[in-house]
Amino acid sequence: MIYYGLDIHKRYTFYTAMDERGRILKQGKVGSTAAGMADIIGPEACVAMESTCNWYHLYDAVEGLAQEVHLAHPLKTRAIAEAKIKTDKVDSTILAHLVRTDLLPTSYVAPRSIREDRELFRYRASLVALQTQVKNKVHGILLKHGYTSPYSDVFGRKGREWLTGLPLEPVYRQALEGYLALLHTLKEQIDDSEKEIKDRVRANPAALLLTSVPGIGYFTALLIISEIGEVGRFPDDRHLASYAGLVPRVHSSGGKTRYGGITKEGSVWLRWSLQEAAQVAIRHSPHFQGCYRRIAWKKGHQRAVTGVARHMVTIVYAMLRSNQPYRENQDTSVGDMAH
Secondary structure, eight states: OEEEEEEEOSSEEEEEEEOTTSOEEEEEEEESSHHHHHHHOOTTEEEEEOOOTTHHHHHHHHHTTSSEEEEBOHHHHHHHSOOSSOOHHHHHHHHHHHHHTTOOOBOOOOOHHHHHHHHHHHHHHHHHHHHHHHHHHHHHHHHHHTOOOSSSOTTSHHHHHHHHTOOOOHHHHHHHHHHHHHHHHHHHHHHHHHHHHHHHHHTOHHHHHHTTSTTOOHHHHHHHHHHHOOGGGSSSHHHHHHHTTOSEEEEEETTEEEEEEEOOOSOHHHHHHHHHHHHHHHHHOHHHHHHHHHHHHHHOHHHHHHHHHHHHHHHHHHHHHHTOOOOOSTTTOHHHHTO
């Protein structure tokens, strides 16, 4: 077995190849491409690579070449192998040593289909963010002219008719019409992405199962599934909550234990989706309303929403492990079973 450490950059990758006794066989640079990986890696290779912004295509390329490939967990690897002198050669050598000695902290690598789901969500989220920016530009034009829309939705059919009829100087008229045209295009793209998401949910039994939970619709269900990946990799709901960053910080010293705010570590998207779902659930579900009220009267609204999101983790975990839908009835509720 030959152990490789890959320090990946945008245009090149520095590699270190090491034998089973820790002797460096070769080091050098190759292009950060599939062809570059094929030049150095063979079927007897065990590869450790950094988790960088461009790891996706290189991981897929190496997976088809090497016997084993591991994605290093960036924070844990840094904690184990922090070096005062940091160079490409040092980083790749440390990665090779860690994978050789079976001490490499690794990140979970989801199957390609799940990674595609994640990319679909990020694409839709970027479109929605652009849409918000363009709408703010339109509101800026109205603010400069002191106009207030008589309609609650200025971008609805009647609102657009009102915008079209506003007396504006040519430069502002051009900007307004351009922004409205952009909004029309963005809406079409968002609608297309949402249709694709719905199709994927219908084809995904686990995601379809989660839509039975109050507050979890098609978009949120597939987002949660894509961020969790294989639920069996979490031994219990506490580990899943930790992955979502919904567990409190703990400081224990001198026999005293203090709890702080949530860690906010792990999957940002999973935490966001659960908190958004919690805010909808407390308006439509007596069960989640009760959870919210028990926390809110002591700790306030925001902590109560976070508490409901944490409780939702327990329910989601139990549902995915038991393959049972959510039921509000206390006698058969998956949520109550998972308390």
